[in-house]
Amino acid sequence: MRVVVADDVMLTREGIARLLDEAGIDVVAQVEDADGLLREVRLKTPDAAIVDIRMPPTHTDEGLVAAQRIRTDHPATGVLVLSQYVEPSYAMRLLEEHPERVGYLLKQRVFDVAVLVDALRRIGDGETVVDPTIVSRLVGRRRRQDPLGELTAREREVLGLVAEGLSNGAIASRLFVTERTVEAHVKQVLLKLGLTVDPDSHRRVLAVLAYLRSDSP
Amino acid sequence: MADSRFAAGIGLAMLAVVVSALAWAIAALLTVEHGGGLETSYAAALPAGRAADFAAGIGLLAAGGLAATQPRTRRLGVLALLAGLAWFGADWEGAEDAPALLRSLGALVAPLTLVFVFHLALAVPDGRVRSSAGRVAVIGAYLLVAVLTVGRAVFRDPLLDLYCWRNCTDNSFLVHADAGTASALSDGLLWSALAIALGLVAFAWRRLLGATGPGRRPLLPILGPALLVGASEATYAITLLRTPLEDPDRAGFAAIFLARSLSYALLALGLAWSLVRVARTRARLARLATDLGEAPRPGMLRDTLAAALGDPGIGVLYPRGAQDELIDADGRTAESPPPGRAVARIARGDRPVALVLHDPALVSEPELARALGSAARLSVENEALRAEAMAQLHALQTSRARIVETADAARRQLERDLHDGAQQRLLALSYDLRLVRASTADDGDTELVSMLDAAAGETEAALEELRELAHGIYPAILTEAGLGPALQTLADEAPLPVELGDLPPERAAPGVERTAYVVVDEAIDDAAGRGAAWLHVRVRRDAGRFVVTIEDDGAPRSARLVHLLDRVGALGGSLDVRDTSLRAEIPCE
Numbered sequence: 001m002r003v004v005v006a007d008d009v010m011l012t013r014e015g016i017a018r019l020l021d022e023a024g025i026d027v028v029a030q031v032e033d034a035d036g037l038l039r040e041v042r043l044k045t046p047d048a049a050i051v052d053i054r055m056p057p058t059h060t061d062e063g064l065v066a067a068q069r070i071r072t073d074h075p076a077t078g079v080l081v082l083s084q085y086v087e088p089s090y091a092m093r094l095l096e097e098h099p100e101r102v103g104y105l106l107k108q109r110v111f112d113v114a115v116l117v118d119a120l121r122r123i124g125d126g127e128t129v130v131d132p133t134i135v136s137r138l139v140g141r142r143r144r145q146d147p148l149g150e151l152t153a154r155e156r157e158v159l160g161l162v163a164e165g166l167s168n169g170a171i172a173s174r175l176f177v178t179e180r181t182v183e184a185h186v187k188q189v190l191l192k193l194g195l196t197v198d199p200d201s202h203r204r205v206l207a208v209l210a211y212l213r214s215d216s217p
Numbered sequence: 218m219a220d221s222r223f224a225a226g227i228g229l230a231m232l233a234v235v236v237s238a239l240a241w242a243i244a245a246l247l248t249v250e251h252g253g254g255l256e257t258s259y260a261a262a263l264p265a266g267r268a269a270d271f272a273a274g275i276g277l278l279a280a281g282g283l284a285a286t287q288p289r290t291r292r293l294g295v296l297a298l299l300a301g302l303a304w305f306g307a308d309w310e311g312a313e314d315a316p317a318l319l320r321s322l323g324a325l326v327a328p329l330t331l332v333f334v335f336h337l338a339l340a341v342p343d344g345r346v347r348s349s350a351g352r353v354a355v356i357g358a359y360l361l362v363a364v365l366t367v368g369r370a371v372f373r374d375p376l377l378d379l380y381c382w383r384n385c386t387d388n389s390f391l392v393h394a395d396a397g398t399a400s401a402l403s404d405g406l407l408w409s410a411l412a413i414a415l416g417l418v419a420f421a422w423r424r425l426l427g428a429t430g431p432g433r434r435p436l437l438p439i440l441g442p443a444l445l446v447g448a449s450e451a452t453y454a455i456t457l458l459r460t461p462l463e464d465p466d467r468a469g470f471a472a473i474f475l476a477r478s479l480s481y482a483l484l485a486l487g488l489a490w491s492l493v494r495v496a497r498t499r500a501r502l503a504r505l506a507t508d509l510g511e512a513p514r515p516g517m518l519r520d521t522l523a524a525a526l527g528d529p530g531i532g533v534l535y536p537r538g539a540q541d542e543l544i545d546a547d548g549r550t551a552e553s554p555p556p557g558r559a560v561a562r563i564a565r566g567d568r569p570v571a572l573v574l575h576d577p578a579l580v581s582e583p584e585l586a587r588a589l590g591s592a593a594r595l596s597v598e599n600e601a602l603r604a605e606a607m608a609q610l611h612a613l614q615t616s617r618a619r620i621v622e623t624a625d626a627a628r629r630q631l632e633r634d635l636h637d638g639a640q641q642r643l644l645a646l647s648y649d650l651r652l653v654r655a656s657t658a659d660d661g662d663t664e665l666v667s668m669l670d671a672a673a674g675e676t677e678a679a680l681e682e683l684r685e686l687a688h689g690i691y692p693a694i695l696t697e698a699g700l701g702p703a704l705q706t707l708a709d710e711a712p713l714p715v716e717l718g719d720l721p722p723e724r725a726a727p728g729v730e731r732t733a734y735v736v737v738d739e740a741i742d743d744a745a746g747r748g749a750a751w752l753h754v755r756v757r758r759d760a761g762r763f764v765v766t767i768e769d770d771g772a773p774r775s776a777r778l779v780h781l782l783d784r785v786g787a788l789g790g791s792l793d794v795r796d797t798s799l800r801a802e803i804p805c806e
Contacts, residue, residue: 015648
């Protein structure tokens with residue numbers, strides 16, 4: 001797998017590159033800003049780009065903007081956005097236009113090289129990756145009338161994994177059940193929450209996130 | 218006593234002058250009527266002639282007499298009176314039944330009518346000719362016409378005059394009959410009349426064009442008709458130079474006479490109108506003094522003045538501090554007085570208390586200063602004190618807002634420093650620990666691996682705490698994504714259900730967003746402390762304000778949330794704290 005790493009802080013950039021190197025992933029370029037990132041992606045057409053959300057010149061959302069550009073201009077290249085903020089808004093913004101081959105992970109998550117490699121692999125397979133911390137925060141949000149209370153424990157678990165971007169197959173192997181069972185759970189959850197999204201589409205991640213974020217679902 | 222007797226004397230003298238002038242005029246008109254068969258004046262010759270003649274002459278006398286009774290217009294009034302008297306000279310000259318001396322006198326003074334009007338036009342508005350060129354022109358006109366008309370009287374024998382019309386018989390002042398000299402002097406009189414008339418037109422035109430807006434208003438009633446007088450008199454002189462034999466039966470001469478009469482009558486009307494204006498302004502000033510004596514509501518001095526003087530552009534400024542920086546009634550720094558505005562100073566001792574910027578054409582500065590004097594001084598000083606207090610308030614508000622902004626900027630910087638510094642170093646440390654652990658695991662040193670795992674765990678815990686600390690110091694999402702996403706995050710993390718109603722889609726100034734955020738943040742803590750089961754937040758943008766409304770179902774509040782009051786107040790906003798609700802209004806424009 002060929003990857004470009006973009007982060008304006010050299011220590012982080014090097015750290016990620018060395019972890020990837022250890023895991024046998026080919027880091028074809030390291031860049032420090034969005035312009036360099038877009039140039040390297042155009043030149044080297046990597047399988048994925050790992051992008052820090054906060055980069056020069058304004059240190060706000062340059063990484064997000066660049067991620068969307070890459071997804072539009074190079075559909076074959078996936079993007080994994082890294083952030084130090086637990087901000088569902090950013091994750092949802094990333095998923096809004098291109099709900100596949102994108103991921104939003106907290107930076108400390110990638111300490112675990114297995115997590116990082118797994119995320120890159122899922123993105124390569126066309127899936128979506130949303131950081132579990134963000135999902136658990138959304139699922140755990142206090143509500144006046146909590147429709148999640150109607151879900152069984154297993155259904156809540158499935159809902160969380162759907163929100164993290166896992167496919168039915170991935171959920172099945174994570175929970176040690178058959179894919180058919182997962183399909184049934186997903187249908188049941190969407191029905192109970194009144195969500196009309198197609199249970200098999202990539203759009204279901206965003207729909208579930210948006211649902212979890214709304215006040216009185 | 219002496220003064221009033223003197224004033225009464227002047228009054229009596231004026232009365233006598235006006236009565237004799239009227240007698241002179243009415244007698245002239247009556248004499249004209251008894252003119253017999255031959256028509257030797259326009260008043261007798263034309264059907265409308267007498268009315269026009271009367272309107273012009275009596276009009277000038279009446280308006281002049283009235284104007285002469287007012288100190289501000291006395292000089293103009295006297296000039297109009299003199300013009301009216303001279304106007305009837307032509308009627309006397311043509312009055313066949315009148316004594317020869319009167320007819321000769323009439324011929325002598327008639328040419329002065331135009332000169333008096335010339336003088337009057339140059340002396341608008343206060344009766345004094347301001348420019349030295351103007352003074353030279355006026356004196357020159359008087360001398361020229363006087364010399365020519367006296368010369369003509371000395372040399373002209375009417376019996377020898379080929380073109381005589383009004384008076385072909387009498388000249389009481391004849392010293393030496395010389396038809397050639399008399400004719401040359403007559404022509405000279407016509408040429409000088411032409412020159413004066415054209416001068417009058419040019420002057421009136423330039424003065425009217427040069428004045429702007431309100432400045433033109435008081436000039437127009439007098440200079441407009443004066444321009445017409447000049448034009449008609451110039452036409453008359455040119456016609457006589459080309460056709461010396463004057464004949465009222467010819468339409469040209471008749472029309473010119475009617476035009477001249479009409480323009481003089483208009484001039485009289487204009488003068489009368491100016492008098493009405495002056496009287497009205499004086500009445501307004503008198504009322505103003507009363508109004509101000511009763512102390513108008515604070516901040517209303519300017520409006521009271523504008524209404525009283527009919528000058529909407531009036532301004533009142535107050536000098537402040539050692540540099541006499543000018544501020545307006547609301548305490549805001551004002552520019553120096555704009556050009557074209559007169560400045561009336563209202564002073565206490567040597568020190569100016571207020572400057573009134575007004576339209577110089579409406580009222581003179583000393584008049585205004587006098588009117589705003591004694592009676593109004595108290596309210597003017599009150600107003601000045603209020604303006605000073607307002608200025609201090611503005612300074613205080615600015616400084617409060619600055620303190621809050623500085624504190625926010627410092628927090629923001631701290632958050633950035635943490636993010637870019639300590640957090641990044643800890644991240645790098647974690648990566649290194651992971652790498653070392655990986656290679657140690659390969660070597661099979663389990664004890665070291667577990668130590669490295671513990672170290673990595675500690676590092677992650679430190680990172681997590683640091684991340685929360687940084688977010689607490691300053692939520693980066695607020696600056697980067699705006700109030701909506703930042704409030705969403707607050708709601709995600711809140712210990713009780715937080716419902717977000719409408720949120721404004723557009724961004725606002727950082728200080729405004731930050732203040733709204735802090736209000737919601739504190740309200741959530743407060744509601745949780747009072748055992749609320751839910752909290753509802755709405756943020757609207759309404760008429761230049763951010764309105765944050767928060768309701769909950771907790772126990773009634775006992776605290777007043779003073780620090781929130783400070784925070785919202787620093788931006789000039791207001792905070793309404795009730796038992797279980799909160800409403801903050803923050804100006805955002």
